[in-house]
Amino acid sequence: MATQRAQESIYNIRPPLDEKPGKPPRYISKFRPSVKLEAEKNKAQWKTMGPAKAALPSPKNFLQKHSKEPKLPARKKEEDSKKLPALSVPRRTDHPVMGIHSKKNFINANAVAAITGLPKKPQPIYVDKRQGDKYLLETSGLVPKYIKKKGYGVTPKCVIQRNEEMTRAQKEYEASILEHLKKKALKQLSDEEKTSILQGLKKNWKEVYREFQSLPIKVDTIRQKLYKEKLESQMKQLEHDIEVIEKHKFIYIAKE
Structure with missing residues (x-):
């Protein structure tokens, strides 16, 4: 008797699991063997087998007593013969100066200078800690030195910008004046x-x-005085006009 298999199965009802893709093979450079060989070849070149080959010092060059102390150059006999021995007393031809005599009273002068002089200003200092040592503040680097700045002596950008604005304003003013004169129908000579x-x-x-x-030379009448004043006023007006044009x-x- 033949057996019948059921068409339905739990394996057919369960959905198949999603297989995760495997990792790709790791990248290996084709130059890896040559690099490894080069590293092994150049590894520890300074190492030697046995003691280093160096010249041994000679037994005759041993360290002697006082050999490392600085030595003065030998004196020359010619220089020693030229120099005269030091004398304890002056010669008859010498005229030693015993001192410069002055009538100034240095005690009073120093006292007056101390009274009338300005007090000495103390130098600014700083202390590294509460009971530490004192150091000068000027050379500590804490005080800004503007001379050592990178931009020292360079014209600031604000000044350059202001000069450009003034130049532009002057050009605009001149252009407006010309435009105004053209509107008034003025003619340039x-x-x-x-x-x-x-x-x-x-x-x-x-x-x-x-x-x-x-x-x-002598102006007496009223008519002559008026005529003279008229000529003077004309001359002044002409001089003014000439000066304006020039x-x-x-x-x-x-x-x-």
């Missing part, structure tokens, strides 16, 4: 016109000055 006007003013001044020189480079006049 050319160099030829300026030169011709200047020559005309100087010619007029010479004519007025000639008339002024032709006046009499002083300014650009001159603008109203268009007709």
Whole structure:
């Protein structure tokens, strides 16, 4: 009798488990054998088999007494013969100075200097701990030295920026003035016109000055006094106009 197997099974109901992928093989460089061989080859090159091959000191060069003490150079006989022996008493030709005599009273002078002088300022110091040693503060590095800064002597950025702003403002002001003059329909005198006007003013001044020189020395009448004042005012006005034209480079006049 043939047996029948059940089609249903618990292994068919349970879902298959997800197999985790295995780790990939570790990376091994192809240069590893050559590197290992090079390391073994150069390992401990300074080691030797047995004692080092060094020259042994000679037994004749043994350490002697006082051999390491500094020795003075030998004296030369010529220098010793030139030097004279030291004398305990001066010679007859010598004139020793016994001292400089002065009438100044150093005791009183020192007393006055001590009274009227300013007190000595104590040097700033610092102490490393409560009952430690004292050190000068100036050379300790705690006081900032601005001379040793990297940017010492370099113009600050704020000053450069302010100068640039002032230059830009000046250019904008000049541009606005030119624009304002153009709006008012002003005309700029050319160099030829300026030169011709200047020559005309100087010619007029010479004519007025000639008339002024032709006046009499003694001015008595009212008419002569008024005429003299008129000539003086004309000369002053012409001198002022000439100075204004020569002083300014650009001159603008109203268009007709």
